[in-house]
């Protein structure tokens with residue numbers, strides 16, 4: 001359910017990009033999935049395969065890039081990767097950390113007609 005609503009907003013976002021580019025066949029949609037986003041890659045892929053044909057051709061590929069969770073310490077500004085949900089700064093041991101990457105699903109590029117790639121479309 002979670003995956004389906006994400007795919008729905010993803011496809012809507014891609015549709016807008018394609019329209020802004022003057023249309024075309026979408027060859028590839030590249031998405032960054034954070035470890036903390038709660039998205040199950042397999043379910044995400046299945047939901048995509050199931051829903052994409054309603055909007056784009058079934059040729060359209062979904063590419064998932066899994067990203068680790070990165071946080072920054074509020075006290076010493078040390079940046080580190082969070083492993084096993086250990087939300088503690090390894091430099092100064094404070095628990096006051098802020099997740100800066102890896103907690104969401106982000107559209108990173110759309111390829112139209114296999115040779116026209118649009119980068120930096122993330123909101």
Ligand SMILES: [Zn+2]
Pocket residue numbers: 073074075076077078089090091092093094
């Ligand atoms: Zn720290």
